[in-house]
Structure formats: C-alpha cells, structure tokens
Amino acid sequence: MSEQRQDIILRVSGVSKRFGGLQALSDVGLEIKRGQVYGLIGPNGAGKTTFFNVITGLYTPDSGTFELEGKPYKPEAVHEVARAGIARTFQNIRLFPEMTALENVMVGRHIRTRSGLIGAIFRTRAFKEEEEQIRERAMQLLEYVGIAKYADFRARTLSYGDQRRLEIARALATDPKLVALDEPAAGMNSTEKMVLRELIDRIRKDGRTILLIEHDVKLVMGLCDRVTVLDYGKAIAEGTPYEVQRNEKVIEAYLGAGHAAH
Ligand SMILES: Nc1ncnc2c1ncn2[C@@H]1O[C@H](COP(=O)(O)OP(=O)(O)OP(=O)(O)O)[C@@H](O)[C@H]1O
Numbered sequence: 001m002s003e004q005r006q007d008i009i010l011r012v013s014g015v016s017k018r019f020g021g022l023q024a025l026s027d028v029g030l031e032i033k034r035g036q037v038y039g040l041i042g043p044n045g046a047g048k049t050t051f052f053n054v055i056t057g058l059y060t061p062d063s064g065t066f067e068l069e070g071k072p073y074k075p076e077a078v079h080e081v082a083r084a085g086i087a088r089t090f091q092n093i094r095l096f097p098e099m100t101a102l103e104n105v106m107v108g109r110h111i112r113t114r115s116g117l118i119g120a121i122f123r124t125r126a127f128k129e130e131e132e133q134i135r136e137r138a139m140q141l142l143e144y145v146g147i148a149k150y151a152d153f154r155a156r157t158l159s160y161g162d163q164r165r166l167e168i169a170r171a172l173a174t175d176p177k178l179v180a181l182d183e184p185a186a187g188m189n190s191t192e193k194m195v196l197r198e199l200i201d202r203i204r205k206d207g208r209t210i211l212l213i214e215h216d217v218k219l220v221m222g223l224c225d226r227v228t229v230l231d232y233g234k235a236i237a238e239g240t241p242y243e244v245q246r247n248e249k250v251i252e253a254y255l256g257a258g259h260a261a262h
Helices: 003-007 048-055 078-084 101-112 116-122 125-145 160-172 190-205 217-223 241-245 248-256
Strands: 008-019 022-033 037-041 063-068 086-088 178-182 209-213 226-231 234-239
Touching: 008 048, 008 209, 022 037, 022 048, 022 209, 022 226, 022 234, 037 048, 037 217, 048 178, 048 209, 078 086, 086 160, 101 125, 101 160, 125 160, 160 178, 160 190, 190 209, 190 217, 217 241, 226 241, 226 248, 234 241, 234 248
Parallel strands: 037 209, 037 226, 086 178, 178 209
Antiparallel strands: 008 022, 008 063, 226 234
C-alpha cells in the first residue's frame, strides 16, 4: 500500500443507483483523506442521502467499488459497515425514544463488546465488568458532546439540538474511522449551530474523519476541507469550498432549483 493510499480513509468510485425509472446516482465517486471534514452538498433530491445509504449498507448499489483504509469493503449490511469503521447519524433522528440518553449511547458501544449474548443472559463477571466499562465510556461521550446532565433523561424529552448531539455521541461510541453526519444542523437555531460547529471541529481535531451532508452553506463553507456537489445524481463539482462556490455548474444547479448559492 503506498503512503498516499494509506492517507485515504474512504475511496468510493462508480456508484450508481436506480429506483425504478429514476437514476438517483450516476457514477458517483469521492476520496476522503484522514482527518478531513468532507462535505456532500446539492439541491433537494440530488442524491445525497441515497449516497449515504449506499456507503452505510442501507441500499444496495447497482454498481460501485468501496475501499476503507485501502481495503475493499462491501457495504452490504449496516452492522458490517459499522464493524468496518463507519458510523452515521440520520437526517430524521433515529434514537430509541423511550431509552435514556446514556442507554442510547451504550447501545452504540455494544458492537464493540466481547462477552456477547451468552454473557448477557447469564450475567457473567466478564459481562458485568464490560457493562461497567461501556457505561463509563458512554458517560464520557455524553460529556464530550455536552449533554452529560441529561444522561438519565429519556431521549424523547431532549430538545431537538440535544437529540442530534446524542446521535453523534452514539455514532462515536463505535470508535469509527469515519463519522457520516446526515444534516446535523437541520432544525437547529443559530446558537445550536455554533455549538455544533465547535463540536465537529473538536471531533476532527481529536483525529476522526467526517463526511457531512448539510444544507447550511455557511456551516459547510466554514467547516469542510473539501466538498463534492451532487445534482440530479451526478457529481458536478469537487474541490475546496472556495472553489465549488465559484463553480458555474454549482451556481446554476442551486439557482435552477430555486436556492441561493451562498
Ligand atoms: N427508497 C427510494 N425509492 C424511490 N426513490 C427514492 C428512494 N430514496 C430516494 N429516492 C429518490 O431519489 C432521489 C434522490 O433522493 P435523496 O433523498 O438521495 O436526495 P437528497 O439529495 O438527500 O435530498 P434532500 O436534500 O431533500 O434530503 C429523489 O428523487 C428521491 O425521490
């Protein structure tokens, strides 16, 4: 493996996905380097979520090749993708609403446990010790995202912004190589967005790589190292935020869809 290859966390190429008569993705690819915040943007219906769903094993693509840290991976099942090292959040928050915030993070951590189902049933010593470690780590993660004071609150009682941060804590609980955030700022007010921006910055500084779908152009421009722009299922531009903002095709795509390009 060359040094350059090692530097790339995720390499995806040639992803296509059709839903009946609709070509949702056509030959889409991207390369994300270790430590980057990588943005995926585009007008509504451009294919961003479909792309996320493909790389995280929710949708089977019609074509595409996938490499994580230079090794081929097949995004065929969600739990396999999580084991391979990709964790994600969802545009429509998917927490366990009746479980506490702490329990929601503990669930995320369980994919890393060793004692397994038998240990859980017989509550072996190894299981109990492991459970205690999971609890401690989950608590640290709640502190990390800034919602430790709600550890024992049911997830559904948390504010929208805090539920999004809880989803991030749960994703981080799997110790992922890549964290994929699907519109993390959706529905947040400007103060919450500022806190979120600081959090994403901290996650990057702490050595993780982030892939981000986001509609808030200001957030994308301020946070991302590189951006791919999708339009009608095709990657129409790739580059630094500065570059893509000035790309004619990008401006046209946004204006054509009735959006402001900045
Ligand atoms: N499961 C599905 N079945 C049929 N069509 C789908 C399915 N999922 C997505 N699509 C269609 O594929 C296209 C791309 O949708 P997708 O949700 O990926 O776009 P998006 O860029 O994430 O949009 P938004 O910004 O609105 O979330 C849309 O036309 C959508 O209607």
